[in-house]
Amino acid sequence: MVKAKSNYDTVMEYAKSIVEGRKVACKEQIQGCQRFLNDLKNPAYDFRTEEAEFVINIIENTFVHQQGQKLDGSPLRGEPFLLEPFHKFQVYNLLGFYHKGTKIRRFKEAFIFIPRKNIKTSFAAALAWALGLLERKSGSKVYIVAAALKQSLESFNFINFNLEQMGEKENFRVIDNNQEHSIKGEIGDGSLFIQALAANPDRQDSLNCNIAIADEIHAYKTPKQYNIIKEAMKAYTNKLMIGITTAGDDMNSFCYQRLEYCQKILDGTITTPEAEAYFVFICKADEDENGIVDYTNPKVHEMANPAYGVSIRPDDIMNDALQAQNDPQQRKDFLAKSLNIYTAALKAYFNLDEFRRSDHQYHWSLEALAKLPIKWYGGADLSKLHDLTAAALYGRYEVEKGKEVDIAITHAFFPVVAAVTKADEDHIPLFGWQNDGVLTMSNTPTVHYDDVVNWFKSMKNMGFNIKLVGFDKKFGREFFLMMKRSGFKIVDQPQYFYRKSEGFRRIEAKAKEGQFYYLHNQAFEYCVQNVQAIEKTDDMIQYEKVDGDGGKSRIDLFDAAVFGAVQMLEDLSKSGTATTWLYGKKEA
Incomplete structure (x- = not known):
């Protein structure tokens, strides 16, 4: 039974507007929203909103922006960190579906594929914090991992900043030095531990966690960098491994193969139990039958960027697109980072x-x-x-x-x-x-x-x-x-x-x-x-x-x-x- 809560209406409107064509979206987004609507009718699952609402409310009521400006130029620092509908859609999917009659969540893994500057890293940080609080009774251990420590520290520093803003830093043990970057604390009926790591499989064989966010997985050199974290979750039933990334230029990479696998989940080609436990959120520009992207079309910009008109400024992205017309190197970067299109390395000869x-x-x-x-x-x-x-x-x-x-x-x-x-x-x-x-x-x-x-x-x-x-x-x-x-x-x-x-x-x-x-x-x-x-x-x-x-x-x-x-x-x-x-x- 669904509680009368405003976020439910927001999520349903988001999904229906995309499926019905009232909101511009790429093929994969349409498939993902249709999958959600179909899953709501699937007798194999119970749909419960309590935990999703808890996470959304924790984020929106405790986190504030650390930096940035609104479209009108007014500063965002200190303003409430309010989630966009596409964020709430992700949270509802990740936490809403349970195997019928059990406490076992359906989704154990997620692939979130969106272009840069779409409120990705700060959302990952806020999500890590809220999920850690949600699972505190199990003794939450949350890892934020990236190919380079500097990237995972972006999320860690955002959480640390918000602890100070809440006035809660004295209640946690924060280690932030060259050896370790972690936050640990006892919270009433449970505990929370969050650590930022570089994805170094040679030094991470003893890890143990129930929640992990792998950021910018397009930069991972080997699958082991991802899998070593995933393996660290085996002691938990309601574990959650979230990969968040933008496109890259290595079409032999782990990330590109994961993208292709997730696209097959959305189009129904793969229907294994593992696929059923995999949440997929892909935002990218559509390509025609020849692999061509109409990259100067504002509708294409909007379909690829879920935060179009919020953190993505329409005039700026159009200006970048027009500049990319005359510069092959810039065009390659624009397609990959702003429209989320995987491009072959510039040196590659063939299309x-x-x-x-x-x-x-x-x-x-x-x-x-x-x-x-x-x-x-x-x-x-x-x-x-x-x-x-x-x-x-x-x-x-x-x-x-x-x-x-x-x-x-x-x-x-x-x-x-x-x-x-x-x-x-x-x-x-x-x-x-x-x-x-x-x-x-x-x-x-x-x-x-x-x-x-x-x-x-x-x-x-x-x-x-x-x-x-x-x-x-x-x-x-x-x-x-x-x-x-x-x-x-x-x-x-x-x-x-x-x-x-x-x-x-x-x-x-x-x-x-x-x-x-x-x-x-x-x-x-x-x-x-x-x-x-x-x-x-x-x-x-x-x-x-x-x-x-x-x-x-x-x-x-x-x-x-x-x-x-x-x-x-x-x-x-x-x-x-x-x-x-x-x-x-x-x-x-």
Whole structure:
């Protein structure tokens, strides 16, 4: 039964106005509000407002602003910290739903994804304080964690400031020095402990908490920085792990993968028990089918920024958008920080959305491809057998007159001995790729040539007509000979950039034209977005990893596909057909 309380009406109006289209919102916000309204009718849950009201009232009646100005220029310092409707919506979701007939809350984890300057860090601090008071009878331990201690101290200092404003600081033990930043106190029937931390997994194995706020998780270098805090909650039933962040520019990061996972929760693709226990609040600009954002449109600014017209000044954000039109670096930052659009690193050559858009037009399985009348050309990148290794088949198929699709079948190999370490340190989703069937784990410290040869054999046995394979034999003469002994025609393909340029340009052009298919292989996508390229004379191109030879990114599967494309093009030029297929166009 819902108590007659003004915040309930505010939250319901917020959700309904978005679902009904009366308030400008992005796709994910509409989905999130619809999820909330659906959940209210779900018989699996009880909806109770008491705890949500407690938290909202604690914040609004005890916290004040530390700094800032209103839109009219009047100072905010000392003014009551009043929550916006989108804040109250989040609190109602996090604390309102219980498993039917129990004291067990539904949501154990949350992902709050909003652009900067949308009253994010101060809300995180106030929420940490109020949640700590709410759970005081359980002996609340609250951690505020960020990649850098300086960021988590933003929230800690805001709480500390408000303790002084309340006149309550003498009732708490506050440690604020180079060694520790914490607040501890006994509160009537319970206790409260709040600590600001840097996300350093090597020093946090003994942590124990029931509430944690992970701030700016786009800056986390490894998933372990997040997971070590999440693991610290196992002793509690009503635990709550909240990740709050703005977009970044690393599309291989933990945060970006978490964003994609949460988007799948909202669109109903993932419906596991873990997904049901995950609250998702995403505010970002909508993108069209080509991944383009209308970033000078004020409606787009409003849909991405829930505090538009409150802390986000419409004139200022429009001015930033117009400046971004003429400056690529500024545009990248504007999209990421003001519109919450993940952007590839500026050095990355390809637009991954072009590849995905092309790939999603086609849905052949391996079995179906094996039956098509296609000549396949192989490529392999075995330069570092202790690391990611790749093999590929490349072919072309005329789906209709005048439309020819290039197909890249790529497969990765990795030594199982190093897999756990590399997956954690370099944030490569190796085990996910293994589950998808696009990676083979070698049971040895290095990838065995046998594993790669056996992959080519398995493809041949499936029915693939493999005409020849290109490989630079200075990186593995043993592999070269093994392939020959296994009946494959393998040719030496030195890795000269002027030879690889042709294959690179072929893939680039076919992806742009929507005529490139890579079987939805996420490992291939990972490699594509790590490619950095330099234009040379005569349309030649030289490419490498975005972070250089010593970096953590990988491009091996893309490299293997390029080798296969080069062999296909060179074989076509030797075939005497009087045509060369280059850049996706037929030339006499």
